Amino acid sequence: MVNWHFVVHIMPRLLRACGVTLEISMAALLMATCLGLGIALGRLSSIRAVSLAAWGYVWILRGTPLLLQLFAVYYAVPRTGFRLDPWSAGILTLGLNSAAYFSEIFRAAIQSIPAGQAEAAAAVGLAPLQILRRIILPQALRPALPPFVGQAITLIKNSSLVSVIAVPDLMLTAQSIYSVTFRVTEVMVATGILYLAITTVLQIAQAWIERRLSYYTVR
Amino acid sequence: MTVVSFKNVSKSFGARQVLTDITFDVPQGQVVSLIGPSGAGKSTLLRCVNQLDRHTSGNISVAGQQISPSCRQRDLMRLRRHVGMVFQSFNLWPHLSAIGNVMEGPMTVLRRPRGQAREQAEALLEQVGLSAHLDKYPGQLSGGQQQRVAIARALAMEPEVMLFDEATSALDPEMVQEVLGVMEKLAGSGMTMLIVTHEMAFARRIGHRVLFMVDGQIVEDEEPASFFASPATERGRAFLSRALPA
Ligand SMILES: Nc1ncnc2c1ncn2[C@@H]1O[C@H](COP(=O)(O)OP(=O)(O)OP(=O)(O)O)[C@@H](O)[C@H]1O
Numbered sequence: 271m272v273n274w275h276f277v278v279h280i281m282p283r284l285l286r287a288c289g290v291t292l293e294i295s296m297a298a299l300l301m302a303t304c305l306g307l308g309i310a311l312g313r314l315s316s317i318r319a320v321s322l323a324a325w326g327y328v329w330i331l332r333g334t335p336l337l338l339q340l341f342a343v344y345y346a347v348p349r350t351g352f353r354l355d356p357w358s359a360g361i362l363t364l365g366l367n368s369a370a371y372f373s374e375i376f377r378a379a380i381q382s383i384p385a386g387q388a389e390a391a392a393a394v395g396l397a398p399l400q401i402l403r404r405i406i407l408p409q410a411l412r413p414a415l416p417p418f419v420g421q422a423i424t425l426i427k428n429s430s431l432v433s434v435i436a437v438p439d440l441m442l443t444a445q446s447i448y449s450v451t452f453r454v455t456e457v458m459v460a461t462g463i464l465y466l467a468i469t470t471v472l473q474i475a476q477a478w479i480e481r482r483l484s485y486y487t488v489r
Numbered sequence: 490m491t492v493v494s495f496k497n498v499s500k501s502f503g504a505r506q507v508l509t510d511i512t513f514d515v516p517q518g519q520v521v522s523l524i525g526p527s528g529a530g531k532s533t534l535l536r537c538v539n540q541l542d543r544h545t546s547g548n549i550s551v552a553g554q555q556i557s558p559s560c561r562q563r564d565l566m567r568l569r570r571h572v573g574m575v576f577q578s579f580n581l582w583p584h585l586s587a588i589g590n591v592m593e594g595p596m597t598v599l600r601r602p603r604g605q606a607r608e609q610a611e612a613l614l615e616q617v618g619l620s621a622h623l624d625k626y627p628g629q630l631s632g633g634q635q636q637r638v639a640i641a642r643a644l645a646m647e648p649e650v651m652l653f654d655e656a657t658s659a660l661d662p663e664m665v666q667e668v669l670g671v672m673e674k675l676a677g678s679g680m681t682m683l684i685v686t687h688e689m690a691f692a693r694r695i696g697h698r699v700l701f702m703v704d705g706q707i708v709e710d711e712e713p714a715s716f717f718a719s720p721a722t723e724r725g726r727a728f729l730s731r732a733l734p735a
C-alpha cells in the first residue's frame with residue numbers, strides 16, 4: 271500500500287524540483303518552437319541549399335537518440351573550449367532535438383493550406399512574408415496545434431533525461447529521495463502525479479486554444 | 490490607351506509548351522472573353538497577365554509597366570496592385586470575415602488606415618449586394634456570396650484591369666446569375682476585363698471581343714457578334730457546335 275502521509279511529506283521538495291523541470295522544459299519549448307518554425311520554412315524554401323540543410327538537420331536530430339545528443343552536447347562540446355553548465359546543456363539539447371520534430375509538424379500544417387490561399391494573396395499584391403504572416407500561418411495554427419501539444423508533452427517527459435547530467439530536476443530529485451528512504455512506490459507515485467499535472471495543464475490549454483481558433487469554422 | 494499588351498508571349502511548364510506566340514492588345518474599358526476547349530491555355534494566359542505564372546519569352550505590359558520573364562519579385566508585386574483576379578474556387582481567406590477579406594489588400598499592401606479601408610470595403614460590399622453580411626466568415630456564405638466578396642476584394646485595390654477565371658463554374662445554377670449580374674455592372678462601369686468563361690450567352694452579350702484559343706494559340710480574335718454567328722475557322726465552328734447545342 272502507498273503511504274500517503276509520506277507522499278505528502280516529500281511533496282514540497284518534489285514541487286521545488288518540479289519548478290526546475292518546468293523551467294528547463296519551457297525554455298526548451300520556446301527555443302524549439304522558434305527554431306522549428308525556421309527549419310520548417312527552410313524545408314519549404316525554393317533555395318535548394320537551404321531546404322537540403324533543413325532536411326539534414328531533421329534527419330540527424332530525429333535519427334539519433336536524445337540521450338546520445340545530450341552526452342554529445344555536455345561532454346563533447348566543452349572539448350572545443352566552449353563550456354556549458356548542465357542547465358544550458360540540457361535546455362540546448364532538448365531545444366535542438368524537439369525543433370526537428372516541431373519543424374515537421376509546422377511544415378505539414380503549412381502544406382495543408384491550399385495553394386489557392388497564397389495565390390489569392392499574391393494576386394492582391396502581398397509580399398511573400400506578408401502572405402506567410404497574414405494568410406498562411408494564422409490558418410496553419412489550427413492543424414498544427416494537436417501534434418504540437420503532443421510533442422510538447424513528449425518534450426516535458428524527455429526533460430527527465432537531463433537528470434543524467436546532474437540537473438536537479440523532478441526525476442533526479444525523486445531518485446535521490448528514494449535512494450535514501452527506499453520508499454520507491456511513494457516517490458514514483460508522487461513524481462508521476464506531478465508529471466501528469468503538468469501535462470494535463472497543457473492538454474487543457476490545447477482544448478481552450480482549439481475552441482478559440484475555431485471561431486471561423488462552420489458548425 | 491492600352492491596358493494589357495502581349496507581344497509574342499510564350500510559356501512552357503518544363504518541356505511542355507502551353508502558350509505559343511501570343512500577341513494582343515486590350516484598350517481601356519474593353520471586355521474580352523477568352524474561350525476555347527479545356528487545356529487550351531486560357532487560365533495560363535490569364536495568370537500570365539498578373540504573373541502568377543511567369544511567361545518564358547516575349548513581352549507583357551500591363552498598365553504601362555513592362556514585365557519581362559526575368560523581372561524581380563518587387564516588380565511583380567507592383568504589377569499585381571494594378572490587376573484584380575477572381576478565381577473559380579473563390580479562394581477567400583477563411584480566417585477573415587467578408588469585410589476583413591476586402592480590407593486586407595488596402596491595409597497590408599497600400600498601408601491604408603483601418604478606418605479608411607473599412608469605409609471603402611463597406612461601400613464595395615454594398616455594391617455587390619452584401620451589406621447584410623459584412624462580418625460573416627466565408628464558411629457562412631453561399632458560393633455566390635463568396636464569389637461576390639472575392640470580386641469586392643479584387644476591386645478594393647482599385648485595379649486597372651480585372652481577370653475572371655471561370656468565376657461562375659463552381660457555382661450552383663441558381664447562384665450564377667447574381668455573380669454574372671455583378672460582372673455585367675462592372676463592365677458597364679467601364680472596367681477593363683479579361684474573362685475566361687463557358688457562359689457563351691454572357692460572353693456574347695457583355696463582351697466587346699472574343700479571343701478563341703486552341704492548343705496555346707489564339708486562333709480567332711473577333712467581335713462577339715461575328716464570332717458567334719459564323720466562326721472563321723473550322724475549330725471555332727466545331728467548338729461552338731459543342732458549346733451551344735442547337
Ligand atoms: N502548373 C502546371 N504545370 C504543368 N502543366 C500545366 C500547369 N498548369 C497548366 N498546365 C498545362 O497547361 C495546359 C493549359 O492549361 P490551362 O489551365 O491554361 O488550360 P485552360 O484553357 O484554362 O483549360 P480549362 O478550360 O480546363 O480550365 C494544360 O495542358 C495543362 O495541363
Ligand SMILES: [Mg+2]
Pocket residue numbers: 531532533654
Ligand atoms: Mg482554366
